[in-house]
Amino acid sequence: MSELQEVLRAIEEGRDTGERMALATVVGVRGSTYRREGARLLVREAGKPVGTISGGCLEGDVRVTATEIMADGVPRLLHFDLTADDEAVWGWGLGCNGVIDVFVEPAEGAIATAGAIRRAVLERRPLAVVVVTESPEGGPRPATRMLVRDDGTVEGSLGDAELDELARQEAVRARAEERCGVVELGRGVRAFVEALVPPIRLLVCGAGHDAIPLARLAAGLGWSVTVIDDRETFLKPHRFPEAERLVNAEPIDAASAAGVDKRSHVVVMSHNFLRDKDYLRSFLGSPAPYLGMLGPAARLDKLLDALHAEGYDPDPADLVPVRGPAGLDLGGDGPDEVAWAITAEILAVHHGRSGGPLRDRTGPIHDRASAQASAGAGAG
Numbered sequence: 001m002s003e004l005q006e007v008l009r010a011i012e013e014g015r016d017t018g019e020r021m022a023l024a025t026v027v028g029v030r031g032s033t034y035r036r037e038g039a040r041l042l043v044r045e046a047g048k049p050v051g052t053i054s055g056g057c058l059e060g061d062v063r064v065t066a067t068e069i070m071a072d073g074v075p076r077l078l079h080f081d082l083t084a085d086d087e088a089v090w091g092w093g094l095g096c097n098g099v100i101d102v103f104v105e106p107a108e109g110a111i112a113t114a115g116a117i118r119r120a121v122l123e124r125r126p127l128a129v130v131v132v133t134e135s136p137e138g139g140p141r142p143a144t145r146m147l148v149r150d151d152g153t154v155e156g157s158l159g160d161a162e163l164d165e166l167a168r169q170e171a172v173r174a175r176a177e178e179r180c181g182v183v184e185l186g187r188g189v190r191a192f193v194e195a196l197v198p199p200i201r202l203l204v205c206g207a208g209h210d211a212i213p214l215a216r217l218a219a220g221l222g223w224s225v226t227v228i229d230d231r232e233t234f235l236k237p238h239r240f241p242e243a244e245r246l247v248n249a250e251p252i253d254a255a256s257a258a259g260v261d262k263r264s265h266v267v268v269m270s271h272n273f274l275r276d277k278d279y280l281r282s283f284l285g286s287p288a289p290y291l292g293m294l295g296p297a298a299r300l301d302k303l304l305d306a307l308h309a310e311g312y313d314p315d316p317a318d319l320v321p322v323r324g325p326a327g328l329d330l331g332g333d334g335p336d337e338v339a340w341a342i343t344a345e346i347l348a349v350h351h352g353r354s355g356g357p358l359r360d361r362t363g364p365i366h367d368r369a370s371a372q373a374s375a376g377a378g379a380g
């Protein structure tokens with residue numbers, strides 16, 4: 001279960017029991033920090049906190065503020081400047097060198113929209129959330145929120161038609177660009193706008209024993225996992241309890257049976273040459289940005305030769321997503337280690353990274369603030 005889903009579930013559980021809660025959201029980041037915009041920490045009156053907003057260095061201060069907010073109901077925008085002098089930074093126990101803005105609010109506002117957000121996540125529908133973080137007297141109250149769905153419909157209001165339209169436009173832009181951040185809506189009103197996009201889809205072709213840890217690991221990251229096989233006896237819920245779907249289909253029909261979109265990442269691992277050939281043929285030319293093939297590069301060449309012998313020669317552009325052998329070069333060879341290597345490569349492809357050591361990266365560790373729903377950010 002992803003951090004997003006854990007926070008949503010805890011919010012709804014707290015609502016059902018009447019427990020007081022406060023939700024802390026990272027809304028602004030500049031420089032080097034452990035978490036990015038959209039990270040959440042749900043502080044509960046009785047239970048353990050859910051989520052994280054730093055490496056553990058800011059949580060204590062935020063929990064103190066959250067307790068105050070549970071009592072008085074007044075949201076606060078906290079500002080942590082970690083670029084200050086060494087004494088101040090070490091007082092927080094920090095190893096970062098950036099600026100973090102954290103919006104802390106009573107969880108009642110999030111409770112009102114948690115169900116809608118959770119449904120959008122489960123149904124894999126994109127959603128944008130607008131939360132007012134700063135407002136002058138007479139403006140919308142901080143923590144006022146709107147939801148903007150993928151069909152353009154809006155839930156909630158900032159209390160002003162003009163501000164609602166500006167917020168809707170910002171939400172549509174954020175969803176299209178899959179980003180989050182604070183924006184100026186006008187009249188001194190600032191809001192955190194966050195796009196919540198569907199999680200990564202993992203299509204595992206082949207339900208052998210080594211597919212089990214891959215499905216488990218991917219589901220643990222909050223990905224939507226589908227396992228495909230033409231052998232019905234392999235497709236048992238007790239073997240793949242974390243899978244969202246088990247699809248019984250012939251390999252050549254795998255893409256149409258499972259459905260493929262731009263968030264679908266495919267791993268072919270039946271270990272049978274003829275099956276893998278048909279799986280490869282089924283997904284070549286699909287919108288999938290990743291098509292991983294288990295086995296050495298020579299085996300992939302033979303699979304492509306076999307398709308050529310059948311009269312099928314893929315367009316060079318269709319071969320760009322193909323990774324054979326699948327996975328990063330981590331040196332492992334057991335099923336769990338291979339699963340880690342493949343999952344890491346999919347993450348790198350999804351985020352447009354090379355998958356190499358961070359020490360070799362010349363730019364910042366994190367790119368611009370982006371939608372995090374599939375990677376574990378919190379609720380809106």
